[in-house]
Amino acid sequence: MNRLSTRNRMLVGLTLFSMFFGAGNLIFPPYLGAMAGTKTPLAMLGFAITAIGFPILGVIAVAHAGSLDELAGRVHPVFAKVFTLLIYLSIGPCLAIPRTASTSFEMAVTPFLSGDASKTMIQLIYSILFFAVAFYVSLSPEKLTHLLGRFTSPCLLILIGIMFVGCLLAPPAGYGESYGLYAQSPVLQGFLGGYQTMDAIAALNFGIIIAMNINNRGVTERSAVVKEITHAGWIAGLIFLVVYGAIAHVGAVAGGAYGELADGTAALTAITRDLFGNAGIVLLGLIFLLACLNTCIGLISCCSEYFSQILPRFSQRQWAFFFAFVSMVISNAGLSAILAVSVPVLGMIYPPALVLILLSFWDGARKRKLVYPLAIAFTSVTSIIVVLATGGFMTIPGLTSFLMDSIPAIVRELLWVGPALVGILLGWFLSPAPTAEAV
Incomplete structure (x- = not known):
């Protein structure tokens, strides 16, 4: 069989949507809506480019390359091993x-604990x-569509739909005013907000599991699998667009009703409590629980499958147990400490990941052998320096004060774009001209 049925494709x-859609995806859009107010549609336009476009392109890029190792190998074999390992560890157990x-514990359980309850033991x-x-x-990573696609994802969408419809039928207010930078540049601010979800990194992980699920449904020819992964990416992107739009609307109404809010969680909590009373807190808790569980299952599946391939001495089952156990320990005992390391690492590897994804859609980049190495080198060095200089890890005379005092925090994250373009141009002009066979 060379193609999936329409039902299996959906x-x-x-399944791909549910693997992506975690707590962060629930928190960003309502905050965007609350801050953008009447300019929410414009902010959502920018948000969709980075929060939906980048991840879907990431899934398609890995599918066409064959694997993340092969995609990163266009830079250098050693880079491929180190980069892939960092991505799986930082987006996974770390x-x-x-x-x-x-x-999910904070959203689904904590609101119902009494003052004298032992939170530590209950969380354990x-x-x-x-x-x-x-x-x-x-x-059974090859069968995730049986649970995520048929059960948990539809349940999650129904719960989000209930919240949206409730807000649509009995809104406590209209859209509020725009605040801060959302009032001045809503499209740019939405673009930068979507960038901060960093879902493109997760996209580089998920291809391996989606391919297995497609194989399990009878499509095994590589070109057909690539085509089906592409279809899955666009379907997931469309679902994202609808869901993000619905949640952003809820946030915009919350902003109109309650004024400027601290974050997306505050917006969702306030409006669900207003609309549904205590049942609203249960509704919101279930939404977070399902979203987090789906993402957790997807990440454990991806990480365990990858490590069972590079270290086959241990089975996928053993790796899955290891990652689940380590993550359980960290979530209770050392999450703050591990975040202090993993978040900066993510900040360093996210820009080169985006450059890899975008270059993969330009055939000319592979024909000039220095384009990938120089583009990634310039991008990586810039992102490392910015993270170290602005994260308190080191002080670079002149540069640290310039970055901290002269450049807005949210713009610092895009400082790698210029060096990346320089690397691409240098790689193009310094590479020997491609031979007739390469062309």
Whole structure:
């Protein structure tokens, strides 16, 4: 069979959406809506480019390359190994997986604890149960569509739909005013907000599992698998657009009703409580629980499958248990410490990841052998310097004060764009002209 049925294609797209859609994806859009107010549609335009476009392009890029190793190998084989390892560890057990448990606990359990309850013990029990479920489901990564596509994703969408419809039918207010930079440059601010989701890094991980699920449905020819992964990416992107739009609308109404809010969580909590009372807190808790569980399952599956391939001495089952257990421990005991390391690492590897993704769609980059190495080198050096200089890890005379005092914080994250373009141009002109065979 060379293609999936329409139904199976939708299931795979839903599965991909659910693997992406975690707590961060729930928090950013309502905050955008609350801050942008009447300019929410413009802010959403910019947000969609980076929060939806980059991740979907990432999935498609890895599918066409064959794997993340092969894509990163266009720079250098050693870079491919180190870069891929950093991505799987930073987006997996060192950051995203532990946070799924801690975030869902804060939203789904903490609001119902009494003052004298032992939060530490309850959180430990919760995290054991949470990771036990995630571990069990991740034992069959090739069958994730059976659970995520058919059950948990539809349930999550229904719950979000209830919140949106409630806000649509009985809004406590209209859209509020725009605040801060959202009032001045809503499209740019939305673009930068979407950039901060860093979902493009997760996209580089998920291709391996989506391909397995497509294979499990009878499509095994490589070109057909690539085509189906591309279809899944566009389906997931369309779902993202609808869901992000709905949640941003909820946030915009919350901003109109309650004024400027601290974050997206505050916006969602305030409006669900207003619309549904205590049942609204239950609704919101279930939304966060399902979103975090889906992402956790997807990440454990991806990480365990990858490590079972590069270190086959241990099976996928053993790696899944290891990642679930380590993440459970970190979520209870050392999350703050591990975040202090993993978040800066993510800040360093995210720019080169984006450059890799974008270059993969330019055939000319592969025909000039220095384009990939120089573009990634210039990007990586810039992102490392910016993170170290602005994160308090080191002081670079003149540069640190310039970055901190003269450049807005949110713009610093895009300082790599100029050096990346310089690297691409140098790589193009310094590379020997491609031979007729290469062309």
